[in-house]
Amino acid sequence: MKPLRVALLGCGVVGTQVVRLLEEQRADLAARVGAPLELAGVAVRRPDRVRAGVDPKLLTTDAEGLVTRDDVDIVIEVIGGIEPARSLLLAAMKTGKSVISANKALLAEDGATLFAAARESGADLYYEASVAGAIPLLRPLRESLVGDRVQRVLGIVNGTTNYILDQMDTHGAGFEEALEEAQELGYAEADPTADVEGFDAAAKAAILAQLAFHTPVTAADVHREGITEVSAADVAGAKEMDSVVKLLAICERVPGGDGVDRGVSVRVYPAMIPRSHPLASVREAYNAVFVEAQSAGSLMFYGAGAGGAPTASAILGDLVAVARNKVAGTPGPVEVTYASLPVLPMGETVTRYYVQLDVADRSGVLATVAEEFARNGVSIQAVRQEGSGDDAQLVIVTHRASDAALSATVETLREFDSVRRVASVMRVEGDE
Numbered sequence: 001m002k003p004l005r006v007a008l009l010g011c012g013v014v015g016t017q018v019v020r021l022l023e024e025q026r027a028d029l030a031a032r033v034g035a036p037l038e039l040a041g042v043a044v045r046r047p048d049r050v051r052a053g054v055d056p057k058l059l060t061t062d063a064e065g066l067v068t069r070d071d072v073d074i075v076i077e078v079i080g081g082i083e084p085a086r087s088l089l090l091a092a093m094k095t096g097k098s099v100i101s102a103n104k105a106l107l108a109e110d111g112a113t114l115f116a117a118a119r120e121s122g123a124d125l126y127y128e129a130s131v132a133g134a135i136p137l138l139r140p141l142r143e144s145l146v147g148d149r150v151q152r153v154l155g156i157v158n159g160t161t162n163y164i165l166d167q168m169d170t171h172g173a174g175f176e177e178a179l180e181e182a183q184e185l186g187y188a189e190a191d192p193t194a195d196v197e198g199f200d201a202a203a204k205a206a207i208l209a210q211l212a213f214h215t216p217v218t219a220a221d222v223h224r225e226g227i228t229e230v231s232a233a234d235v236a237g238a239k240e241m242d243s244v245v246k247l248l249a250i251c252e253r254v255p256g257g258d259g260v261d262r263g264v265s266v267r268v269y270p271a272m273i274p275r276s277h278p279l280a281s282v283r284e285a286y287n288a289v290f291v292e293a294q295s296a297g298s299l300m301f302y303g304a305g306a307g308g309a310p311t312a313s314a315i316l317g318d319l320v321a322v323a324r325n326k327v328a329g330t331p332g333p334v335e336v337t338y339a340s341l342p343v344l345p346m347g348e349t350v351t352r353y354y355v356q357l358d359v360a361d362r363s364g365v366l367a368t369v370a371e372e373f374a375r376n377g378v379s380i381q382a383v384r385q386e387g388s389g390d391d392a393q394l395v396i397v398t399h400r401a402s403d404a405a406l407s408a409t410v411e412t413l414r415e416f417d418s419v420r421r422v423a424s425v426m427r428v429e430g431d432e
């Protein structure tokens, strides 16, 4: 059968691994697809750079020319960022090419434009590698679970922050120290903002929520808090509760009183989860995502969330799927965001909270503090009083309450004479 010709946009950490796998698995891929896969060209910024295993004759700086070439059937985009990636993918689909992308930033910011272009042109748009690297997650949501009703997606989708929090938990390291170590070991970039401030996880949460709930969600809709404010004291507090702090991406349906969904909640923040929860045992830079569906129940997906070869594995999986569709002459599934559920403001999110207060050691403080929680409708599940004198502390764990009610409580507590400092406020997830 006539070979299917593949254009690769970008040849960095991921792209070089895609080239390697295409070459190493050439025969198997051809057998699985039913046609040989041939690399037609590789677009890069710096063509003079030596790239092991890449034929220099395939390199070009003319990415636009490459994606619109008549002898190209499939385009893989591993450049990253919004432009020129978006224009290149749109140009490719316009000329009938199917596309594969690992670009979470683009999918989360402007997936709608790409999905519309795919629908119009009949092209495939696959992007498994954009969330949680090697872990098959988008296809299960897009295909395996499409007959079910996904209620909730709860996951660790950023390896850098998981590595840092894991170091803080295991060695009692502070955030800065753990970040430095992660940078030395190559788990964190020189500019770690996208990871530690939660932007990367928020983009992935948007992609997951959109697929899980068939509703449009962009990165801007996601409530985002990073881990830069997580202190050694927060982590120690979690330990005392037999819990661990993880940066979680949470996407869930929010039911209305009438049994109809009022909307969805999509958020990223560091939270405590009990050590007995499966996500608590996700160590180092690994990723894991917990999916709760009405009929399927709870499912857990675990593995390497990044890295050249793991990410390239997900891309090759997409490539085989897209190539098979080309051979069969039928496109794959398209994204349908028919549900149009609103993304609810963070204040309406309901969860549990851990609050640690440094308080004056005198009688009546506990009662005054408890009264303020009650006044805002936040019910206390457990309270512990520790220390004495200048070291007196109250540790409070609440039942489920709205974020707005908890924030109002904490704001007022900060003004109390008897509260010397609000030492820690952290959400508690993963159990009732």
Ligand SMILES: NC(=O)c1ccc[n+]([C@@H]2O[C@H](COP(=O)([O-])OP(=O)(O)OC[C@H]3O[C@@H](n4cnc5c(N)ncnc54)[C@H](OP(=O)(O)O)[C@@H]3O)[C@@H](O)[C@H]2O)c1
Binding pocket: 009, 010, 011, 012, 013, 014, 015, 043, 044, 045, 046, 047, 049, 061, 063, 077, 078, 079, 080, 081, 084, 102, 103, 104, 105, 129, 130, 133, 305, 306, 307, 308, 311
């Ligand atoms: N790295 C991971 O573990 C991982 C995991 C999951 C998803 N992803 C996603 O995969 C994508 C690529 O990541 P990466 O780590 O491989 O990035 P990278 O190492 O920085 O590689 C980017 C590549 O794009 C090329 N490039 C940049 N601007 C270009 C332009 N205007 N025209 C043509 N080529 C251009 C660069 O060319 P030069 O080589 O000439 O500079 C480089 O080869 C991103 O969307 C990222 O979010 C990465």
